[in-house]
Amino acid sequence: MTESTLFTVTFILYILSALVYLVAVFAKKEKWSGTGFVLAAAGFALHTGALILRTVVSRHAPFTNMYESLSFLAWASVLALIVLDRKFRIPRVAPYVMLIAVGLVALASSPLMPKEATPLVPALQSYWLWLHVSVTLLGEAFFAVAFVASLLYLRADTEEKKLKMDAVAYRAVAVGFPLFTLGGLIFGMVWAYKAWGTYWSWDPKEVWSLITWIVFALYLHTRIVMGWKGKRSALISIIGFLAALFTYFGVNYLLSGLHSYA
Amino acid sequence: MKSIWKFFESVKLTIILLIILALASILGTLIPQGRSAAEYAARYGSLSGLFIKLQLTGLYHSAWFLALLFTFALNTIVCTLSRLGPKWRRAFKPSFEVDEKGLQALKVKGRARFPGPLPEAAERVRTALSARRYRLKTSGTAPRLTVVAQKRRLGLFGSDTVHVGLLIILAGGVISGFTSRRGELDLRVGQTADVPHAAFQVRLDRFETEYYPQGGVKAWKSTVTVIETGAPVLTRIVEVNHPLTYKGFSFYQTSYGWDWDNPRLGIQVKKPSDTAYLKDLSLKVGERLAVADPDFTHIAVRQFVPDFVIGEGNQVQTRSLEPNNPAAQIEVWKGEEKVYSGWSFARYPDFGEGHKVGQASFSFILKTYEAPQYSVLEAATDPGVPFIWLGCIVMTVGFFLAFYWTPREIKIVLEEAQGKTEAVLGGIASKGREAFQVEFDSLIESIRRSA
Numbered sequence: 217m218t219e220s221t222l223f224t225v226t227f228i229l230y231i232l233s234a235l236v237y238l239v240a241v242f243a244k245k246e247k248w249s250g251t252g253f254v255l256a257a258a259g260f261a262l263h264t265g266a267l268i269l270r271t272v273v274s275r276h277a278p279f280t281n282m283y284e285s286l287s288f289l290a291w292a293s294v295l296a297l298i299v300l301d302r303k304f305r306i307p308r309v310a311p312y313v314m315l316i317a318v319g320l321v322a323l324a325s326s327p328l329m330p331k332e333a334t335p336l337v338p339a340l341q342s343y344w345l346w347l348h349v350s351v352t353l354l355g356e357a358f359f360a361v362a363f364v365a366s367l368l369y370l371r372a373d374t375e376e377k378k379l380k381m382d383a384v385a386y387r388a389v390a391v392g393f394p395l396f397t398l399g400g401l402i403f404g405m406v407w408a409y410k411a412w413g414t415y416w417s418w419d420p421k422e423v424w425s426l427i428t429w430i431v432f433a434l435y436l437h438t439r440i441v442m443g444w445k446g447k448r449s450a451l452i453s454i455i456g457f458l459a460a461l462f463t464y465f466g467v468n469y470l471l472s473g474l475h476s477y478a
Numbered sequence: 479m480k481s482i483w484k485f486f487e488s489v490k491l492t493i494i495l496l497i498i499l500a501l502a503s504i505l506g507t508l509i510p511q512g513r514s515a516a517e518y519a520a521r522y523g524s525l526s527g528l529f530i531k532l533q534l535t536g537l538y539h540s541a542w543f544l545a546l547l548f549t550f551a552l553n554t555i556v557c558t559l560s561r562l563g564p565k566w567r568r569a570f571k572p573s574f575e576v577d578e579k580g581l582q583a584l585k586v587k588g589r590a591r592f593p594g595p596l597p598e599a600a601e602r603v604r605t606a607l608s609a610r611r612y613r614l615k616t617s618g619t620a621p622r623l624t625v626v627a628q629k630r631r632l633g634l635f636g637s638d639t640v641h642v643g644l645l646i647i648l649a650g651g652v653i654s655g656f657t658s659r660r661g662e663l664d665l666r667v668g669q670t671a672d673v674p675h676a677a678f679q680v681r682l683d684r685f686e687t688e689y690y691p692q693g694g695v696k697a698w699k700s701t702v703t704v705i706e707t708g709a710p711v712l713t714r715i716v717e718v719n720h721p722l723t724y725k726g727f728s729f730y731q732t733s734y735g736w737d738w739d740n741p742r743l744g745i746q747v748k749k750p751s752d753t754a755y756l757k758d759l760s761l762k763v764g765e766r767l768a769v770a771d772p773d774f775t776h777i778a779v780r781q782f783v784p785d786f787v788i789g790e791g792n793q794v795q796t797r798s799l800e801p802n803n804p805a806a807q808i809e810v811w812k813g814e815e816k817v818y819s820g821w822s823f824a825r826y827p828d829f830g831e832g833h834k835v836g837q838a839s840f841s842f843i844l845k846t847y848e849a850p851q852y853s854v855l856e857a858a859t860d861p862g863v864p865f866i867w868l869g870c871i872v873m874t875v876g877f878f879l880a881f882y883w884t885p886r887e888i889k890i891v892l893e894e895a896q897g898k899t900e901a902v903l904g905g906i907a908s909k910g911r912e913a914f915q916v917e918f919d920s921l922i923e924s925i926r927r928s929a
Contacts, residue, residue, distance in 0.1 A: 335690040338718035394877040413730040
């Protein structure tokens, strides 16, 4: 099987998973959640295969252009969902995370994204590419789960649902924030020092990573020290995810800087 | 003094500072930083003066932004210190003042009964706790004992460790700001240059650009020799992502280029009327070369551009310093009479057709163009860098402690009455209560089984 076949089947499985999960939530057929999970996991397995195949063929990390990094972010989001679902059982969050994954894969498949694997420019030839990008995107994937849980918190009608969504958002941030700090900021600084000669140059991508970091630092401090939970916490985590999204997409298209790869 | 301490002890201040820092940072990405005054005037008109006065054009290095960061650092120090004392006591000098009621009010709690006397019961409790890696402290005398069992105590200091890491990073940034030195070295092959602020020199031995078979640059490689007191010390290849470091200075491959002011050109002269006629000439720009030929006496290159383009006012210009469309303006004389002047393009040899010179016709082909290549290396020394890495490591450890090394504490009151002993247990964990409950239940179970 070729990478694009695997990718297409992955796409179909993610769509089916999202649909089945939605049925489980809205038709109150809780058993369907299990099927949704199996479909997501199967899609994830094929997606992993597609990423490995691409790595083998291109002989570099599978996140060096927008198509690749969107695909990897979708993969990371499904991974974050699987991990958190095994630990905390989050069938209500799952359909929307799967919809995000479907959206990312759809965006990656759009004709606007060049798909061919091109050889790496000198600046990207480093093992820090693996460490920096994969860990950062994994962190952002957990922020995506926190984002979904926070939105669901705002829409929740019972106290029990609210408590659960608040806890899920916190657990997702508790994983995402250290990963984002390590991958985005720390590994980013190490790589910048090796490639550009300075660990920090106030490049727009760096500044927006810092802004994202500050928003989640606010989330943790208001929550843990000042006891803000619930609505205000949810709003801060939503702002944090939007900042992460802008760091990922917006900076590339709207602001110019050193970090002009993906 | 006390009120100053109180001011910096406040988490509200932290929140406000973080919000201001975030907003200021956003502003700095909306206004391009470090451009010329003319550029700001064109962009923002009458506002540009105000922007420059408020230092919004060099925002991240402005006095007010640095003052914000300094206040933030002070706030972090005071907050961390003021919470350290109580945490220290909680971790290392736990209180034994507990009663049954207090334990029963906790969410994680339980009871066990032993048929035997107190010392025997206490031993069983201790064994069960030690097996789960709890550290124990005991207080009181028969018939009533209090045991405090703790594990993962360092987890209490996770957030403080993160703060210390952050402060080390900020300190590293200050050290970098005051002591880092950097400069660019433009080196031609064979050239030696003094490294600014260093007591040694570097020489560029070789520079090459490697390409992928399908096009695109694969690598820029500068072979650099460090020269100290006149003698070569070491030779290394410097590439992007592979800097050379020597005595605190690092050398980065940042750019490259050609010195197009003085290229050596190879020009081929052809006569369509005589296919056997072929003359290869090598000359520099401005050089007038005498040629033994019946049709002309001299040939010269008047001008060379690496990337030919017709600019404003029909002037020949170069679009870039890359040899994308190398072109030479060739002039031919017969005695004192200029008989030909025209452009030859290396990429489009057929463009300059045959030219009538006297009775014969000629064509000129720009075959080769060689300019000395130079490599641009950045030389940098930054004593702040080790602090940054130290801070990053400390911060990472802190994150692990804060999120995944949750402290657990179990307090047990053991009381003997009529030869039997009753144990009341209560547990505290700030996070991961489900997992703690599982451990607690298994603990109670094993205590009961042993009874």
